[in-house]
Amino acid sequence: MSAGGYDAVILAGGAARRLDGAGKPGLSVGGRALLDRVLSACADARRTVVVGPRRPTARPVRWTREEPPGGGPLAALAAGLCEVTAPVVLVLSADLPFLTADTVGVLRAGLAEAGTEGMLLTDGSGREQPLVAAYRAESLRRELALLATEHGRLSGLPLRLLTAELSLGRLHHPSASFDCDTWDDISAARARIREHGHVLDEWISAVKAELGIDLDVDTAALLDLARDAAHGVARPAAPLTTFLVGYAAAQRGGGPEELAEATRKAVALAARWADETGTPGQSAG
The missing domain is CATH 1.10.8 (Helicase, Ruva Protein; domain 3)
Incomplete structure (x- = not known):
């Protein structure tokens, strides 16, 4: 894997209850699995760790599971952090159809310039998206250890308990932060990719990924x-x-x-x- 100066942790083990339990990372948008679309956005990561059940992917990754399986985002993040060593960690959910390498670069640059402990995106309504973010790994490890000590566990705890303790910068990017939680979201993403202003670029990206062309x-x-x-x-x-x-x-x-x-x-x-x-x-x- 190329040395991109950061590692990536992708959380792909959620229950997807609003998708009737479907394997969300494997759902197709624009002919490509959601997880593969996210993986393409962080292709220059030094190491990419996916936390969740193993499945075929377009490029090699390191797999791990949270304890217990299905234990929630903090348990999954802790499991992923055990597999990475870079000082900066890109933390992503596996359901971001419009995330791009350019946006990943903007997040990393924003973190470096702001001097905060994390830089995350906000969506169209201004809501923070802590699973579309770049963090300082040491800060994440520190706060996760404190939460585990305070609560006796990480499983089942909400992500906001972690982010509330970090100094965070924010970048407004409605497109890249769009995630697919429901079937309506999947339908909207599929329709958008086929719009006139997007369809050719999306098709060419899909063909290059399918053929292994860079x-x-x-x-x-x-x-x-x-x-x-x-x-x-x-x-x-x-x-x-x-x-x-x-x-x-x-x-x-x-x-x-x-x-x-x-x-x-x-x-x-x-x-x-x-x-x-x-x-x-x-x-x-």
């Missing part, structure tokens, strides 16, 4: 190429051309520069092809 895709350039090929040559030329561009880029190393160069050459070819539709000596435009 590549920045210039969506606008490829769409322009597909348009030019469709209009200047023939409609079926669009998907075939973009396929050939991807194949050519892969043959030359598969990086962003290779993809951009293959796209540039194909766009120039499409323009020359379209120019030939006019009379000799006269541009088609």
Whole structure:
């Protein structure tokens, strides 16, 4: 695992009572399991620990369970902290369909700049989301130990007992903090992913995850190429051309520069092809 300067603990062992006991982390949004979507947002964590029942995941993680199983968020967090060593810990629930790596970076940067013990997101109504947050690991361990001593246990205790004792910064981010507690939430997330402004980026992210591709895709350039090929040559030329561009880029190393160069050459070819539709000596435009 790459050294990202932080560890991640993902809580994935809740009972999901409002989802009729369904295995929430495995529910699909945009063709990807909720847990896999969260894992992609913290892919640069030095170590990722998932607290909950084992299940297939898109990338390797370390698994552990709270004691007793189903003992609640504080017991789960304590179990996860036993498996990490970084001074900063990203703590996430497993049901965040719109969390991104950029938001994770903002949380970590906010924690470093503010000098607090934690930095968490707030949702659209301003409600704090302590399971979408970056914390100083030592602060979490200290307060969990004090709570365990005071109450004789961590199981069954509410998360607010922990966060009430920490100095926290807050970032308002309704999208990234959206979680899926009910079937209506799942339906809303699935519908939003298919909205016009999101669907292409979501689809490309899903395809890259499915194929194991880590590549920045210039969506606008490829769409322009597909348009030019469709209009200047023939409609079926669009998907075939973009396929050939991807194949050519892969043959030359598969990086962003290779993809951009293959796209540039194909766009120039499409323009020359379209120019030939006019009379000799006269541009088609």
